[in-house]
Amino acid sequence: MESILRAAGALVGTELSGAVDLGGSARSTVLRCETAGGGSVIVKAFGHEPESLRCFTAEAAGLSLGMAGPEVLGVDPEVPLLVMADLGNAPTLADVLLGDDPAAAEKGLLAWARGLGALAAASVPRRADLARLWSRYDRGMPSWEDDPWTAENANALPELLDGAAIASPAGLEEELARIGTAGGEEYPAFTPGDTCPDNSLITPGGLRLIDFEAACYQSVFLTAAYCRMPFSSCWCVFTLPPGTAARIEGAYRAEVVGAYPALADDEVWQAGMRQATAVWTVDATVRLLPRVVEDGPLHPTRRPTPTRRQVLRHRWEAAAGLEEFPAFARTMRLLLREVAGAWEVAALPGYPAFGNRGE
CATH class of the missing domain: 3.90.1200 (Aminoglycoside 3'-phosphotransferase; Chain: A, domain 2)
Incomplete structure (x- = not known):
């Protein structure tokens, strides 16, 4: 968890804390994190198994099209992880x-x-x-x-x-x-x-x-x-x-x-x-x-x-x-x-x- 927060914080240039696990899956970890400025972001980190890596690429590429999903704030292909805008607690x-x-x-x-x-x-x-x-x-x-x-x-x-x-x-x-x-x-x-x-x-x-x-x-x-x-x-x-x-x-x-x-x-x-x-x-x-x-x-x-x-x-x-x-x-x-x-x-x-x- 700490390594994910450090990598994500470095990616977007702010310290992240107070991570709340939003569920994720066997392939990924999804966290809502507080920023140093009082806001929040979503961090999604992936494993290194082949299917996890494919899911990372699809998520990073698909969200980067900028259509219908949250805004991408940063992508680190090496960890790999994404930092996204927090869409809040709207009902599904x-x-x-x-x-x-x-x-x-x-x-x-x-x-x-x-x-x-x-x-x-x-x-x-x-x-x-x-x-x-x-x-x-x-x-x-x-x-x-x-x-x-x-x-x-x-x-x-x-x-x-x-x-x-x-x-x-x-x-x-x-x-x-x-x-x-x-x-x-x-x-x-x-x-x-x-x-x-x-x-x-x-x-x-x-x-x-x-x-x-x-x-x-x-x-x-x-x-x-x-x-x-x-x-x-x-x-x-x-x-x-x-x-x-x-x-x-x-x-x-x-x-x-x-x-x-x-x-x-x-x-x-x-x-x-x-x-x-x-x-x-x-x-x-x-x-x-x-x-x-x-x-x-x-x-x-x-x-x-x-x-x-x-x-x-x-x-x-x-x-x-x-x-x-x-x-x-x-x-x-x-x-x-x-x-x-x-x-x-x-x-x-x-x-x-x-x-x-x-x-």
Whole structure:
């Protein structure tokens, strides 16, 4: 802790003290620190494991674009660490969704969707800037854009099905090959990489995002799917009142159409959204299915949160209607019958802010 404070203080030219641990992760330590002048800053220090170094580079490069996140006050690639402006204690989108004010929750969701869409649209001409910044802070790890995670997930699914004693339907391999191509080349835009509710601050000045550890350019559909599913890869997953998901998806789409006019075409939009839904359903299945032998909460400490089985069943139910991928949809129905059919868990409830009225 002391070495982090000394390095961060030297970086910004002031003594830092009174560090408060804000949680961080296995890859990073996040501290709120007092400055000698009576203000405060956020210090984020990373480990030296390969994945930690990649996250450092993504955070430093992504935040240095100066879009939607806190201002970068200094970067030390050797420690490595960043010093950022302190955005204060604004509520997160998770706070309002898990609260008791439906109007605040609806307003927060719309602000989140519009903010993400505006960020995506404004970022379209700045891809070369991110590549340049990545090179500046590179610690020897490939960028997230060079990580074929969608293809790797798609390739991993058949083996998981075998382990669950489910025979892959005819045509699944071909469909998974299509699903696995959904990356950053179809309508690419910038994303911090983890736009989950707890990383989305609802401030008086609008949406501000934190956690840029997976910052990259990817298809806008992969971000838009967070509106429809909702929150494709997050722990704060419940159901929304009728029509709410469509409204927030529409708010996001209205912003990105300005950068990509072709997305105003419903056929183009819906096809992209269906593929993105399949991508994130494969991702959830690959991540969570091996861990459902003993069910448990999706987040180790935050409450309320659904269980892994609740989320998987919810994802499979939604993907079972993807007619564009009939073999994949059949696979989802098989998982619902042969795997989830034995689970004695309640259906995924609605968000507490809406009185648990989901759809």
